[in-house]
Amino acid sequence: MRTTFAALAVTALATVSYSTLALAAPSADDILAANKAAMGTWDGKITLNVESSYSGQGLTGTTSSLQDLQRGAFVDSYDIPPQAGSSGWDGTKAWEKEPSGTVTDQAGGDVIPNAISEAYQDQNLWWRPDHGGAAIAYAGQKTDGGNSYDVLTVTPKGGTAFEAWFDTKTHLLYRIIENQSTQTITQTFSEYAPVDGAMIAKKQVVDDGSHNLQTFTLTSAKFSAALPLSAYQRPAEDLHDFSIAGGAHEATVPFHLWNNHIYADVSVNGSRPMTFIFDTGGHTILTPKTAKTLGIDVKGNVSSTGGGDNIVTSGEATVKTLSVGAATITNQPASVLDFSPPGTEGANERGMVGYEFFARFITRFDYGNHTITFIDKKYFDPRTAGMPVPMRLYHQFPEILGSYDGLPGRFGIDTGSRMALLLNKAWAAKNGFPKPGTKTIEAQTGWGVGGPTHSIVFKGGTLKLGDVTIDHPLTMVSTDKGGAGSVESFPSNVGGGVLKRYAATFDYDNSTMYLKP
Incomplete structure (x- = not known):
């Protein structure tokens, strides 16, 4: 979003x-x-x-x-x-x-x-x-x-x-x-x-x-x-709004994997821990209930889009502190909206942690051990992180140049998606996916900022992300008329259904994702 x-x-x-x-x-x-x-x-x-x-x-x-x-x-x-x-x-x-x-x-x-x-x-x-x-x-x-x-x-x-x-x-x-x-x-x-x-x-x-x-x-x-x-030209970056308690080199917290989504405890402005979703395709978001409970001032009604057909509106706010375990960022802008209906995921979501937090550290999602680790960039050793995959940014969304069944494509890396692989609608049509004779079903396959998402679902071919090969991921093609899955400029989407096979590490400063089985 x-x-x-x-x-x-x-x-x-x-x-x-x-x-x-x-x-x-x-x-x-x-x-x-x-x-x-x-x-x-x-x-x-x-x-x-x-x-x-x-x-x-x-x-x-x-x-x-x-x-x-x-x-x-x-x-x-x-x-x-x-x-x-x-x-x-x-x-x-x-x-x-x-x-x-x-x-x-x-x-x-x-x-x-x-x-x-x-x-x-x-x-x-x-x-x-x-x-x-x-x-x-x-x-x-x-x-x-x-x-x-x-x-x-x-x-x-x-x-x-x-x-x-x-x-x-x-x-x-x-x-x-x-x-x-x-x-x-x-x-x-x-x-x-x-x-x-x-x-x-x-x-x-x-x-x-x-x-x-x-x-x-x-x-x-x-x-x-x-x-x-x-x-x-690009100006210099000057950030002093993040830390790990006690000067530690890293901070690790456990997470729950529900519906291929990552959920962990987050404290806002020193609050008790609340359940947030962790989304590399997203930003810092509070639900209206969270903002009201914490007495956070909300302004505006800004247009927001993501998965789903609809354009919704969100408020804008500032949070003094956002803490995940021992890792904290301060004085952060946040959007305020209900990004999925209560109960849709079976979790009492109170907000979202996204790019702003992840980019200030080296961020690792270890799906096998159900942990998130935030590493001080000065102490990161890439030799331990797995296979490097070059990435670039589409605003704040990580995008990989890869291929599907040998055809070059762009693939967004989205921990906030439950799917394995969602092929971009325009890219799929151009390249003839799903191929004639493929067994398919149509289903509601998710929920985004803009509402429910619908797709054609079938057994996929071969996905390559850099030098990493993923065979036969469950593959979908969006049937939505609007939203991220329907526009040509947006990449195809690699979600939790693929990422949960790995420990995925994101180094935004050096435009690299690492995948370790």
């Missing part, structure tokens, strides 16, 4: 009249030429720094976007209490600073394609004679609020495809619609005004598919000379 704030991307675009084209449908070049003329003077602009106030999803705050209009680099930042963070693209690499403060390279899922498309929009590359290498097609006219818009479908080279709507009267960019992870993001621009001769939208409204709107209102826009590329 992932919770996001839509980052401000003031896409400066625009245009000349093509009224002389009579009744003939305009070409993409006509529309973009008109847009460029309407947008004023952008030629020669190098750096743009945009700041906005934010209001939406029950929260208020500020955002900023620093854009290199020549090289396509950018940094988007938000400070929307109780959370803050940033993400960036230096033209080659993507990175993210998530709300708890970790800073990571990003190469999984659709992060890089999304970054390429954002840079494309920032630079107005579609104004170039070759459209900046993008494939662009006219998609007809659409109406909204009584106004007509010319619509283009744009697919930047290496980027995510998106729709761009241009006002047929003013030729200004009105809307961009783009798929990002499990959500369809609609950005609507209005109230254009000149800044140093260039037209910029003073208002942007974002709908993440929930109709729980977010509004960005321009407070400042400044053009300047070029900045060094280092201004857009």
Whole structure:
């Protein structure tokens, strides 16, 4: 599950009249030429720094976007209490600073394609004679609020495809619609005004598919000379919010394995131990009951997605301490929601421990001994951990490049999934799984943030994760219309049904998972 704030991307675009084209449908070049003329003077602009106030999803705050209009680099930042963070693209690499403060390279899922498309929009590359290498097609006219818009479908080279709507009267960019992870993001621009001769939208409204709107209102826009590329590169990480009691090198706690899920005792703000699920595909979450019992202040109604068709809303909070045995992290952002109906798993779940805790240590889930060990990174010996498997991050979700029946694929490592292997729906369809003649059944196979999940189930083939081979895992293909299992950008999912064969160790700093039978 992932919770996001839509980052401000003031896409400066625009245009000349093509009224002389009579009744003939305009070409993409006509529309973009008109847009460029309407947008004023952008030629020669190098750096743009945009700041906005934010209001939406029950929260208020500020955002900023620093854009290199020549090289396509950018940094988007938000400070929307109780959370803050940033993400960036230096033209080659993507990175993210998530709300708890970790800073990571990003190469999984659709992060890089999304970054390429954002840079494309920032630079107005579609104004170039070759459209900046993008494939662009006219998609007809659409109406909204009584106004007509010319619509283009744009697919930047290496980027995510998106729709761009241009006002047929003013030729200004009105809307961009783009798929990002499990959500369809609609950005609507209005109230254009000149800044140093260039037209910029003073208002942007974002709908993440929930109709729980977010509004960005321009407070400042400044053009300047070029900045060094280092201004857009991954910043240093500086964390001092975790410890193991007594200066010990590691802390080990027992866990229960129920429905292939890991449950262990957790203390929040010094509370008595409560049962939490431990999920490498998740974040720090408290149930509303837990937050209320502990008197924790909850703000907002932020859109959240995961397994299942639905978009749900969660509150945001801060916990002073989160302790698992002798290991503790402090001053942590947390989401507040019921991520599964009470009693679904047969456990009295009071919350979730996820990436934020695991990434601060070397984290080992020893399924054979039913223990979790948090190891001080300075004292970790990888020689004892098993077979190394390179991993990368899709935001905070571990993703492995592997194969299924010899076909290359991406596989998310998810201790929060009871399944063995869930093949991505689009990937399975492209490669013809399940194969004709395979015996299958359809069933409800789980429960995610967005509700129940449904799949076709069959005996699988050969799964390879790095140099580790898993023969014939019970395999599923999602039949959900929404959620993580249904979108092409999301990896296939390796869950507890496979992981319980191993002691699985996660070294986030060195992008490595270790598997030891």
